Amino acid sequence: MTKIVVLGGGKIGEALISGLVNSGTDPQSITVTNRRPERGEELRxxxxxxxxxxxxxxxxxxxxxxxxVKPYMILDAVAEISPAVEENDVATVLVSMAAGVPLGAMEDAVIAGTPVVRVMPNTPMLVGRGMNAIAVGRFVTPEQLADVTELLSSVGEVLPVAESDMDAVTALAGSSPAYFFLVAEALIDAGVSLGLTRPVAEKLVTTSAAGAGAMLSESGQDPATLRANVSSPAGTTVAALRELEVSGLRAAFFRATEACAKRSAELGELR
Known part of the structure; x- marks a missing residue:
């Protein structure tokens, strides 16, 4: 039986535990740690x-x-468990789920030769629809990578990436659910401004967002084609899209993702 440890039972840790248990992993093979005993008891x-x-x-x-755990806590956590990892009879694989902290820094904080994996998850893993970008350290074997990939697949998709792309991945996947939530929030407020009640506006926007997301992932068509299919010449959608373009929507996302990637890189230097 594979022994799985989750250091930190916050939202990401709980989402991982939930996905593993729901996919058939024996709960007794999973150990979660928390600074507050009452949180551990809750998860148990x-x-x-x-x-x-x-x-x-x-x-x-x-x-x-x-x-x-939080990025600033990663290296301390690695150093804390390093003596146990060194004494283990098995080759313990360490999997960081935090932004910013590079593989090399984690490898330096633990016994030489320890396999280390870096993952950038996102919060849709809470509903089994996460996007987990994964980069591997120098000492990870193909078998270990396959095992980690299988475990992460219980909470969403897994995509191998180069570690040099991780800051961009953070901007496009790790943080992007918040962008979509902000767009939905703005549309709801706009609907209220147009005279709709907030419950009606929320229903219209959230259902449309879920449907659009399903079309993006399942239709096999790219976003530009899907947008064009909704945009009749001189129609209502085109009028709205023109205003968004004039308002600089694309440029705003360029700036936002650049700021996010920059901050991710900074987190890796704060150690």
Whole structure:
């Protein structure tokens, strides 16, 4: 039985646990750690997993350790569990789920030769629709990569990327759900401004967003084609799109993603 450890039972950690359990992983093979014992107890009761407050103890004999903590905590967490990783009979794989911190920094913080994987997840993993971009360190074997990929597939899709692309990946996947939520929020407010009640506006926008997302992922057509299909010449949609272009929507997203990627790179330097 693979022993899985999740350091940090926040939103990402809980989403991973939920996906693993729902996909058939034995809850008793999963150990979650939290600084607050009451949070561990909550997750134990909800999913049937084991819980601890001691990261080093949790990492003993672990096959895979998912580091689901804030970026500034990653290297401290790696250093904390390093003695246990060194003493383990198995080759424990460390999987960082945090933005910014490079593979090299994590490899330097643990015993030489430890396999380290870097993942950029996003919050749709909470509903099993996550996008997990994955980059591997120098010591990860094909078998270990396959095992980690299989585990992450329980909460969404897995896409291998070069580590040099991780800051851009953070801007396009890790943070992008917030962009879509902001667009939805703005559309709802616009609907209220047009005279709709907020519940009606929310229903119209959220249902349209879900449908558009399904078309993007399932139709096999690119976004430009899908947009053109809705845009009749001199029609209502074209009038709206023209205003968005005049308002600089595309340029705003260019600037936003550049700022996000820059901040991701900065997080990797704050250590």
């Amino acid at each position: 009761e909800r999913y049937g997993v084991r819980d601890l407050t001691d990261n080093r103890q949790a990492a003993e004999d672990a096959d895979v350790v998912f580091l689901c």
